[in-house]
Amino acid sequence: MFRPLALFIGLRYSQAKHKNKFVSFISIASILGISLGVAVLIVGLSTMNGFEKALREQMLAVIPHAELETVHGSFRNLNRSLQQAADYPGVIGASPYISLNGLLQKDNEMKALQIRAVMPESENNVTAVEQYIKGGGWELLEEGQNAIILGKSAAEKLDINVGDSLILILPPASGQHLKAPQQIKLTLAALFEMGGQLDNALGFMHIEDAKQILGMQSANGIALKVEDVLNAQILARDVGYSLSDYLYIKSWITSQGYLYQDIQMVKSLMYVILLLVIAVACFNIVSTLVMAVNEKKGDIAILKTMGASKWMLRGIFIVQGAFNGLIGSLLGALIGIYLALNLTDIIKFIENLIGHKFLSGDIYFIDFLPSQLIYSQVVVVTVIAFVMSVLSTVYPAWRASNVEPAEELGFSH
Incomplete structure (x- = not known):
């Protein structure tokens, strides 16, 4: 019977308590960091989608798309x-x-x-x-x-x-x-x-x-x-x-196009900035795994003497780091979806609570914070966060596979 040993041991390591409490803290911090980055990115993109939808359905519904005026x-x-x-x-x-x-x-x-x-x-x-x-x-x-x-x-x-x-x-x-x-x-x-x-x-x-x-x-x-x-x-x-x-030719793009361009620019910047937030959280996975490797050197040495290959050892720590990344990505996606679906109501509740409107109708073309969730974006963000977390496991996993059994076991005696 085939048993994916690297997966089994990696999941055991992920769920086991660490002797060093700081390792556990860093591990939890990495999960929460990824969750926060994913959730904020989903909410931010949904907000930009909402502004784009409001621009199309509200402003462009009440102003002509194009105008021709005689000179x-x-x-x-x-x-x-x-x-x-x-x-x-x-x-x-x-x-x-x-x-x-x-x-x-x-x-x-x-x-x-x-x-x-x-x-x-x-x-x-x-x-x-x-x-x-x-x-x-x-x-x-x-x-x-x-x-x-x-x-x-x-x-x-x-x-x-x-x-x-x-x-x-x-x-x-x-x-x-x-x-x-x-x-x-x-x-x-x-x-x-x-x-x-x-x-x-x-x-x-x-x-x-x-x-x-x-x-x-x-x-x-x-x-x-x-x-x-x-x-x-x-x-x-x-x-x-x-x-x-003889005509002057103009359209909504010449009069209101800056709004659409601003929305697209902010959306692009949000991808970059918030993916950097996720990247910082992924560095916590590197820290967690490096400390976990140092903590488990004796276990690694024993597994090597029992015939474990370098790739199996690498797989153990890749699974351990990927588990944190998966939990963080899925948790962030669920939080992000919930917030994005209820963002308009949440902001209205906060506005009523503090007695202040965040968006003024005198300045902006709408007076509420819109949100439109696009599930394909949720999938892309979640997958990118998970892939980044998996990539961050490569160095610690490689380091684990280079542990010398003779030195570790000899040192233990």
Whole structure:
């Protein structure tokens, strides 16, 4: 009957109490170090995955993937340009818009804001803003009513409620700098709440009202929704080149792409830094095994005199170190999975406990800490940690196989 002796003895050594208590302490420290590194790496990667998912599903759901704006005036033939853009391969939807930058005034309170004048009938083709509007949808923007929909944060800063009136102050048109700013009376039709910085920086009105205010015949922008968001800039350029108007071409990558790049950079740095943490924990395995070899020299000498080969002796200590690595990796993976799956709730509980939010919606595009666990990443991290722990056993195992029985047994007498 085949008996893997190296495995049997290695596991016995792993579970046996050490004469030197310091060896036991270092052994436990190595397991806990690997567990901590694996758990933190899994939680960190899940957080970065969560930010990436929130960026795609929340921010990119409420801002157009790409935009085409005329250099001068408005589109000469808006309907034809819209149709061409919507029919372009890779484009899911298109909708016209007019962008205004101005000041909103309510009594003594003023707020700088970007107002997006949209066509209610087609805006859902490019964004999902309507689902965040409280008490209704785009039908609240009635043509000719000079109605506006504001973010909850902006409305709170202006101390205004739905149904109240406010003043929109627009700068003079280009070439009319000596004229007084234009003042338009608006009515707050509804509020939207997306839970991020857009609540504080964006407002919506009907495109026909904006045309009337600015004296425009047509829209000066077309918003696009595309299939591949990471390819939005290239696709927007191709669509823009296919149209006859002179256009400014931009996408979410030019305005918000730094967020995506930051997420990718932090994710890469986390791999490097936290794998170094695991590597330090693996050095504890080296220390444990070196001390274990010194402690077991007599046992090694006896095994050699009984015919144990060098590879069997190496196998014993590789098994002993790999056992610590396996326990540490699996324990870290279980802790990491639990924390990653419950991270958002845990952070909310801590925020309620201390009365402070870690992420402010005024600064970040979300006001909660997201988490998305990807099990393939858990497997990769766990396997890498285990392999690193096995590799750290090579030197002590090699050292154990070079023990001379005559010297050790002679010394014992």
